[in-house]
Amino acid sequence: MDRTKSLLAVWTILQLLVLTVNGQSTCESHRFANNLDFTQCSPLQALGSFLHWTYNEQNGTVSIAFRHPGTSSSSWIAWGLNPGGTQMLGTQALVAYTNSSGQFQAYTSPINGYSSIQRGSLSFPVSRISATLVNGEATIFATLELPPNLITTNQVWQMGPLSNSVPQGHPMTGDNMRSTGRIDFRSGQSSASGGSGDRMRKRNTHGILNAVSWGVLMPMGAMMARYMKVFTDPTWFYLHIAFQVSGYVIGVAGWATGIKLGNDSPGTSYSTHRNLGIALFTFATLQVFALLLRPKPDHKYRFYWNVYHHTVGYTTIILSIINIFKGFDILDPADKWRWAYIGILIFLGACVVILEPLTWFIVLRRKRRGGNSVAAPIANKYSNGVNGTTTGPHHQDA
Ligand SMILES: *[C@@H]1O[C@H](CO)[C@@H](O)[C@H](O)[C@H]1NC(C)=O
Numbered sequence: 284m285d286r287t288k289s290l291l292a293v294w295t296i297l298q299l300l301v302l303t304v305n306g307q308s309t310c311e312s313h314r315f316a317n318n319l320d321f322t323q324c325s326p327l328q329a330l331g332s333f334l335h336w337t338y339n340e341q342n343g344t345v346s347i348a349f350r351h352p353g354t355s356s357s358s359w360i361a362w363g364l365n366p367g368g369t370q371m372l373g374t375q376a377l378v379a380y381t382n383s384s385g386q387f388q389a390y391t392s393p394i395n396g397y398s399s400i401q402r403g404s405l406s407f408p409v410s411r412i413s414a415t416l417v418n419g420e421a422t423i424f425a426t427l428e429l430p431p432n433l434i435t436t437n438q439v440w441q442m443g444p445l446s447n448s449v450p451q452g453h454p455m456t457g458d459n460m461r462s463t464g465r466i467d468f469r470s471g472q473s474s475a476s477g478g479s480g481d482r483m484r485k486r487n488t489h490g491i492l493n494a495v496s497w498g499v500l501m502p503m504g505a506m507m508a509r510y511m512k513v514f515t516d517p518t519w520f521y522l523h524i525a526f527q528v529s530g531y532v533i534g535v536a537g538w539a540t541g542i543k544l545g546n547d548s549p550g551t552s553y554s555t556h557r558n559l560g561i562a563l564f565t566f567a568t569l570q571v572f573a574l575l576l577r578p579k580p581d582h583k584y585r586f587y588w589n590v591y592h593h594t595v596g597y598t599t600i601i602l603s604i605i606n607i608f609k610g611f612d613i614l615d616p617a618d619k620w621r622w623a624y625i626g627i628l629i630f631l632g633a634c635v636v637i638l639e640p641l642t643w644f645i646v647l648r649r650k651r652r653g654g655n656s657v658a659a660p661i662a663n664k665y666s667n668g669v670n671g672t673t674t675g676p677h678h679q680d681a
């Protein structure tokens with residue numbers, strides 16, 4: 284195996300992952316030109332828009348910035364609240380477009396007909412309304428004084444063409460028909476009205492991928508290394524690699540879905556679960572690097588490598604199981620899923636209880652029959668489980 288090439292490959296994969304994670308967080312990384320800062324941000328699920336806001340508990344005001352990249356001087360944009368439904372009709376809207384004097388103007392419009400978006404006062408006071416169009420990115424700023432029933436309500440956003448500086452009807456297909464959802468200014472949650480099923484599906488996918496990889500494949504891979512060695516040498520080594528590598532690949536996919544879920548709902552943070560997940564990803568990646576960098580079995584540093592490999596490996600497995608239960612608490616699936624996973628853990632635990640003494644028995648018996656050097660028991664205690672032989676696959680592939 285050419286280690287330089289393998290390291291390069293792992294490094295490239297890592298870079299790609301970092302890029303993916305960064306790409307998802309355009310919400311948080313956005314900087315406003317006028318130094319404005321908002322505590323919450325939500326990528327809206329249609330028309331590539333974003334809503335940034337700060338909710339002020341004391342006086343019930345919320346300052347917002349509705350951002351729509353990809354706005355030309357011949358289109359209008361609008362965002363608003365509609366307690367009565369999820370359509371434009373009845374929406375208390377903020378509208379912006381480039382008017383006939385070439386200025387990007389913003390105004391309020393209570394939308395009460397499909398034919399126009401006329402200026403007018405909303406059902407609640409609005410102050411500091413303004414809009415900018417910079418490099419094709421339009422933003423409407425405003426401060427809303429919301430009555431209690433509008434703290435959690437429906438939001439609607441829209442865009443359409445202008446004709447002679449007059450807004451025309453928006454397309455009645457695709458994203459223009461999906462641009463509506465719930466918003467909770469207080470808790471910071473924004474979700475698609477029809478899309479919560481989609482989000483649920485993503486959360487379930489995240490849960491299954493991670494429970495299978497970190498929670499089942501990786502512990503089984505460790506057991507292969509520890510208990511199969513006395514029976515099948517060198518098959519155990521390839522089984523160990525196969526389980527850990529497939530666990531890592533599926534685990535990274537599950538991890539990426541988790542990071543995406545977190546970025547898509549910045550208002551809701553499960554920081555312990557997220558931080559443990561990031562730590563686990565780091566540990567597992569270190570193990571992949573460790574595999575590529577491991578010294579030959581008779582190398583003087585191999586002992587330290589073994590100690591390191593086992594410490595990181597067992598820590599990863601224990602933290603994984605903890606994080607899977609934290610995930611169960613967040614996802615809160617039907618009890619049967621939690622019990623199914625507990626059942627798998629009990630099964631794996633039972634295997635350990637049976638195989639651990641059996642392995643020691645075989646190792647000690649082999650040792651009594653002689654043939655091993657004095658150093659072997661210590662070396663092997665930390666080598667790969669409790670094997671009594673010194674020949675291993677490392678001689679062939681290292
Ligand atoms: C609400 O409170 C914030 C912060 O204390 C303040 O900046 C804002 O002007 C207040 N708005 C109103 C309408 O009282």
Ligand SMILES: *[C@@H]1O[C@H](CO)[C@@H](O)[C@H](O)[C@H]1NC(C)=O
Pocket residue numbers: 382383384385386387388389
């Ligand atoms: C265009 O918008 C600017 C800024 O809001 C405003 O001052 C100007 O009067 C508007 N022009 C027309 C023709 O409405």
